[in-house]
Amino acid sequence: MNRKEAVVGETQHKGMPEVGTSLLSGVSLPAAVVHEPALAHNLAWMQRFCEDHGARLAPHGKTTMCPELFQRQLAAGAWGITLATAPQCRAAFHHGVNRLLMANQLVGEANMAIVAELIEAGADFYCVVDSVANADQLARYFTARGLRLQVLIELGVPGGRCGCRDTDEVMALAERIDSEQALVLCGLEGYEGVVHGNDPERAVRAYAWQLVEAAQALDKDALIESPRPLITASGSAWYDMIAEVFREAHLGKQFVPVLRPGCYVVHDHGIYRQAQHDILGRRPELERGLKPALEVFAQVLSLPEPGLAIVGMGKRDIGHDQLPEPLRRYREGDERPGRTLSVAGWRVTKLMDQHAFVQLPHDEDEPEVGNGRVRVGDIVAFGASHPCLTFDKWRRVCRVDERLEVVEVMQTCF
């Protein structure tokens, strides 16, 4: 057999099993895994949340950059997909997403050229602007291309990230945009995830009302060219507050309210689990809530000394804003396939590039049967925080059913 025959096609990356394979035998680990039941639940849950609040859903696609998940989100009723960069928009459009909300500044001629091609190809594209300097750059470029660019003004907060710092700045920028034939003002954008304060709930609510007032001021001065202007905000931690304020403000007559959570689609085992806990505390009527759907499966490589397992999974395989959490364990080639073994007391203490250090409970008397004392080769499922920084470690993600059989090998487009 020659080299090409041995390693054909797309087998040059990690995480590429065949459909029908079981995660517990036949899949090269580590592998990133999305559980279909939790995924389906989350897709329906967030779509319904938005509809119940009179808002449209444009899930942030940067979380997954996974076209198969974009299609699932659109099929569930999403209005469009939000993205962070021009290449991300190009990837989504290439995979059939027509309405693209780039919740970021469009800077640099090469990035403008990417967007110009998308518009020429029929994309319904929006990006955000927060400075006269950028508006002038965009107007110059798109005028030269003979195209019109749909923009939203970004309203930020002092000490925050991008965005105009107050309504006066918003109004001044709107007038500049109004004077540029190549730019079409379509509404207002914000992101409450960078709002800080001693009382974050109050600060986010105040910011949401600021967005409403700035949008109404633009509308009043007839500075918005689009007949159905957008007002959009929200990540995955405060979408309930944003939705509530937009609903209270009865914006629905003048504006299309658009929510943009991203992480909800697979949820997580860390910061978003906590955020969801807070949301359900504020809004007990939102029963059940989201379910974590994304895990990384990896194998024990070594048990070099008592109380220590080295697992074949590292910073290149899983998000590490927080250390991953061992969830369940399986035995490769178990006589009872799929049986879960205990990880009680297991704790990740350190991640290197390709290895995790797991501290085990000192339980020398643990029986070999039943609970299943750990062995080299045992398969461990880990949860992580947050999903954006797990997805981007993988070119392929396995979607699995409740029996842990691979039903789809989904690509990512980072």
Add this chain to the structure above:
Amino acid sequence: MNRKEAVVGETQHKGMPEVGTSLLSGVSLPAAVVHEPALAHNLAWMQRFCEDHGARLAPHGKTTMCPELFQRQLAAGAWGITLATAPQCRAAFHHGVNRLLMANQLVGEANMAIVAELIEAGADFYCVVDSVANADQLARYFTARGLRLQVLIELGVPGGRCGCRDTDEVMALAERIDSEQALVLCGLEGYEGVVHGNDPERAVRAYAWQLVEAAQALDKDALIESPRPLITASGSAWYDMIAEVFREAHLGKQFVPVLRPGCYVVHDHGIYRQAQHDILGRRPELERGLKPALEVFAQVLSLPEPGLAIVGMGKRDIGHDQLPEPLRRYREGDERPGRTLSVAGWRVTKLMDQHAFVQLPHDEDEPEVGNGRVRVGDIVAFGASHPCLTFDKWRRVCRVDERLEVVEVMQTCF
């Protein structure tokens, strides 16, 4: 123009310009950049270091997972390429690397199957073993496949990562391997990067001597089957100490000493710059040393308030063990192309997924000309630490010449 025509081929990921484009116009930023002059210097420098010390070089390929760089390393004289996982070995072999040193345990039947295919296709493959349990698993699998697997025993340290904890364990494992027809013991492996102590220099030296003694004990008891056994250790921080001890021990007669630094190929602006500084302190005769070759170029998206620039580069674009360091600035469309502008006093204070927060010096009187006060769209080159976690953020990396023209778009195989 239809969708397919607009976004053809491989244009669905970031960082994919055409050869001949200048980084300062026409390349969608952010982009990862390798500077050819520093790369060429590093390739030659480390090869010469190894030859001067009577050692072979098997650069750790997991750093870059870049086949074009593997070929450069082999062309410079490398003995083989080191890798961390079975899929990484498959990718390297697929791209023409025949001698593969997997400096890690081979665990799981799916990973064993990948390696079996490589051996059948003619690869000269080695992996490491540190437990009887794993040796038994490997023997069972490779016996069933009718293949023989070349292994090295790993010697670790108490409190370290994988590896036998002392020479007794090494000898016992060697005897078990000796009893398995499917396993060919080819030498000893270690990694000094996980050795700790109050005096790390002394601890690393002591560990290197432990490796020598364990290897000699294996040789004395005739437990090594290979006629030219290997002894191998070293990452990019202590290669000088390992090389020195291997040379002092006159191992060259019995063993092939193999060094495995990875990060040297592009060096860095953080932990490895410091490590190199320490090495040159220990070994002043190693003139000049390595040069940082890897940078990420990104653009200023917004200047929302005095003293703050938001740059379009985040955790998904650059390693963040330490915060990235602004190195130089350029102006897109500058009337003097390639002129560098100051980043004196610039400091990254925070990274989000897609954004960097840069604190600027409060210098309201900075002249618009000359030093070039910052503008939206300015291009900033950032250095990072460490390279492994920058390369894995990119599917394509731009190799550029001294004029910042793209001379090659190199792929990565993560």
